[in-house]
Amino acid sequence: GDSVTQMEGPVTLSEEAFLTINCTYTATGYPSLFWYVQYPGEGLQLLLKATKADDKGSNKGFEATYRKETTSFHLEKGSVQVSDSAVYFCALSLIQGAQKLVFGQGTRLTINP
Amino acid sequence: EAQVTQNPRYLITVTGKKLTVTCSQNMNHEYMSWYRQDPGLGLRQIYYSMNVEVTDKGDVPEGYKVSRKEKRNFPLILESPSPNQTSLYFCASSLRLPKRSSYNEQFFGPGTRLTVL
Numbered sequence: 001g002d003s004v005t006q007m008e009g010p011v012t013l014s015e016e017a018f019l020t021i022n023c024t025y026t027a028t029g030y031p032s033l034f035w036y037v038q039y040p041g042e043g044l045q046l047l048l049k050a051t052k053a054d055d056k057g058s059n060k061g062f063e064a065t066y067r068k069e070t071t072s073f074h075l076e077k078g079s080v081q082v083s084d085s086a087v088y089f090c091a092l093s094l095i096q097g098a099q100k101l102v103f104g105q106g107t108r109l110t111i112n113p
Numbered sequence: 114e115a116q117v118t119q120n121p122r123y124l125i126t127v128t129g130k131k132l133t134v135t136c137s138q139n140m141n142h143e144y145m146s147w148y149r150q151d152p153g154l155g156l157r158q159i160y161y162s163m164n165v166e167v168t169d170k171g172d173v174p175e176g177y178k179v180s181r182k183e184k185r186n187f188p189l190i191l192e193s194p195s196p197n198q199t200s201l202y203f204c205a206s207s208l209r210l211p212k213r214s215s216y217n218e219q220f221f222g223p224g225t226r227l228t229v230l
Binding site: 044100 | 117144146148150153154155156157158161171203205207209218219221222223224
């Protein structure tokens, strides 16, 4: 079935470090891909999206490129801040399945000053 | 302010005592959904609704019921809660997609942390 696999966490970095969170997917057809972020005590918020191969989603300094050949959608940021501490979820959406989002297991990121 | 609200935010209950978690959205969205979040498993869909009076099972529907009598509300009902339903629950909503489109942005509520003793 359709699935999303994220790198295991937790991830701990120092402020201004480079961030990569790996995400790969398995899907029948052509999914749209998303990164959602969950700040402590809050619901999920859409961080960025890509709807077709080679699209690059970007927001708040984060980027991810839809790589069809490697079925990947890795999240990157060049210089993280303490305020980026959160749980990050990679997800896909298919036409079938009534708009259901399929989520990865989440990666907890902690940024130390 | 456009938002999805859930109540209660925190609930501790005992096995077998029926409970309802409410979800309401003010964005006139057709599609609403319930997810549960468990460590190491991410979010899994429980039930969804494409519109009023139209509901269907997600991936983990056992032990849950839903109803969609009004467009804005989508309550989650646990008729006889058990400890394995201890989890963090999220309601989400979105506009219904036109055909051939695979993009949707779902808006999430703040979550309800449920503990069943």
